[in-house]
Amino acid sequence: MSNIRDFDGYKPTWCPGCGDWGIGAALKIAFSQLGFTPSSIVVVFGIGCSGNMNDFLNAYAVHSLHGRAIPNAIGVKLANHKLPVIVVAGDGDCYGEGGNHLIHAARGNHDITVIVHDNRVYGLTTGQVAPTAQKGFKSKSTPVGIIESPINPLSLALTQGATFVAQAFAGDTLHTIEIIKKAIEHKGFSIVNILQPCVTFNKVNTYDYYLKRLYKLTADYQADNYQIAIKKTTEMNEEKFPLGIIYQVRRPTYTEQLTQLNKNTLTEKERYLDFNLLFSDFV
Amino acid sequence: MIDFAWKIGGVAGFGIATSGLVFSKIAARLGYHTFDYLEYPSLIRGGHNAFECRVSDEKINHLSDKIDILVCLNKETFEKHQSRLTNKALIIYDEEEFSVEGQFVKIKVPFKKILNNLKGKLVMKNTIALGASLAILGGDIFPLEEIIEEQFRKKGEEVVKFNKRFAQEGYIFVKKNYPELIKNYLIQRGVNQKLVLSGNDSFSLASIIADCRLYCAYPMTPSSSVLTTLASWQEKTGIIVRHAEDEISVINTALGASFAGVRAAVGTSGGGFALMVESISFAGLAEIPIVIFLAQRPGPATGMPTWSEQGDLLFAVHAGHGEFPKIVLSPGDQEEMLQITMEAYNLADIYQTPVIILSDMFLSESHKSVEREFVEELIRNYQIDRGKIINKDHLENVGNQKYLRYQVTKDGISPRLIPGTPGYFYQANSYEHLEDSHTTEEAAPRKEQVEKRNRKITTYLKNHFHSPKIYQDLQKAEIVFVSWGSNKGAVLEAQKLLLKKGILTALIHFSYLYPLAKEKITSFFVPGKRYILVENNSWGQFGKLLLQEVGIELNEKILKYNGRPIWPEEIVDYVVNS
Structure with missing residues (x-):
């Protein structure tokens, strides 16, 4: 275990009562329990209230563009697959603007951990709907209620090949720490959707709302059964929220399948110098 | 002096590009200088494909406007290209398939009969045509057999033998039936080894030389062959090539890798580049090195995917919101593509900012024979500079x-x-x-x-800014061409032709396009001289840039924007008729 305080950056500017506080604390505790230091990991942040954690958390980091944290993280991992790479993004960032990247990162089983702050609303732009907002949710951008149905991030990730799919609740820090740790330890693409009340712009999906509708998966739950997992994830559509590791299997990661990386990371490899071998393509 | 143009045409999807390149490689193996160009529609099957190769015993920079040998694998080839034939042109075709009118020298090769007798596939018509071409040009069949062997070795001795027979049939038929017409154009010359490189090949090779370790792309004509070439070298060189889901992911993957410490590059054409633009600005602010290969094609929108234009210069120069440093380079030919690409990786690292290399379909997909010794010397002299x-x-x-x-x-x-x-x-x-x-x-x-x-x-x-290169004597020139990028070859050839007419010209050719160092440029422009801007677009974009950055306005322009590259003769015609 390393020192949690080493990860302390600036004092957060999140609203009092925001779920981000719980997630921010859980991340730092998980990192320190895993023995990480700010120098031994890379965290890639999206844009949003969650992404603002870039200044509150000490680590090698990229504060990316909106929606683009996942491809940045994939690039870091390809270059140096020995570094743990964690994405911290919001629902708008990861399921809206960058939705395509999520699908393909899952397909590729890229060994990165995606932590999604799912508050079902855009906080930083002061209250417009997110892709996870419930149908009919009234917001500044949908004054008569959103027409679309919400995206189901867990089903989406699962069906696109994610090998670790989990859900946590920002109000339960201890449980969230455990889930984050297991997600990071998982070899392959892992996603943790964290239900997070926005106390300022979402008066529907409150702490109370979630406490009434969430439950933890029991010890006998079989996380390696795809069919059961699919069913579990679809409970979200009926406003039931399972917490825990919904699905986990071990499959070769993207970098494990790159023979170039058998011996070294890309950063460590020797420069290729046998150019004569390449010339033969051109004579 | 040997200087001739060979052209082959047929239905798209039947190996025209492949056999054309084989012809270029044979000529280069025999010691000749080559320059080739492929015309093809944005279709996999059904359109018309044509490949031409100019061969010379002197250095050449462009194609020739006349065709000396035309191989017609279908009637359309003759119809489409007969206007460019010299009056002594040789036409190779099968009279069983169609007839050819006019006073040309006709070499009637029974493609159909040979195919039927040997039970060959339609693509093997190309092999017969190559054999026939070598025979009529006075070349040995050996280099063709050698290439067939290299191509099919993995498939076994039988396949090699089988394919060689088509070459031999074509070769022997012409030797036997047209002995009096055989030229001595392809006699082996004992000179230095050459590499037949397209602009895309040159970028790929230079990227490996410069120790680029991650290349990311989404296929887009005419940049795609960089993706496939580098992908095929992964095992050999250890480079990682990612074909990502879209160009936004492409550039952000590369930026992630670059941040983590490796040299990284991306490649695309106009539409894909447009998707990358926000991230170019990100690289500018976050100060992440990145090399961006932009192979232009005629836009806007989907435009004309398989044709050529220099329409994205100002877009590249201004790409990205906000103000940040960016370097835009544009090689004039394959040799410069090697040199400038290697330099681009250093510049990206030194300045920790995006470096864009502008190519276009003409440079990206045309092959030119480059002296192997030249490439080896570049490698010897190259120092990787990773900056601070x-x-x-x-x-x-x-x-x-x-x-x-x-x-x-x-x-x-x-x-x-x-x-x-x-x-x-x-x-x-x-x-x-x-x-x-x-x-x-x-x-x-x-x-x-x-x-x-x-x-x-x-x-x-x-x-690090390089002043434009001057070709011929600027002082003595009555006409000074001003151009950039892939127009270099056309202008150089035009200069040769104009000199024969007694017209002295010079060329100011820019490869380091942006930013421009005013004080290193203005002295080339003197009052009273006649300057002509030559560009492959309709706006004269470099002219605008020159005015914006240096304050020099060029009013006389040769602009071409029909999707085809500029030809030397077009420049000559303009000068002679104006």
């Missing part, structure tokens, strides 16, 4: 307790630490930031960082 990358020891030696990723410096360049270095951390921040990389919205540090980034431009102009 520092390590832990360095930081400890200077007693720097706190590492400042965006340290304000005189030259605008801040020391760069590779993530993972123990004891330190920082962020590549897409928000405006303080020296220590934390986000800021304060006025003073904002101003400081803007000025720091801008100073990189001044440093570049002082240390």
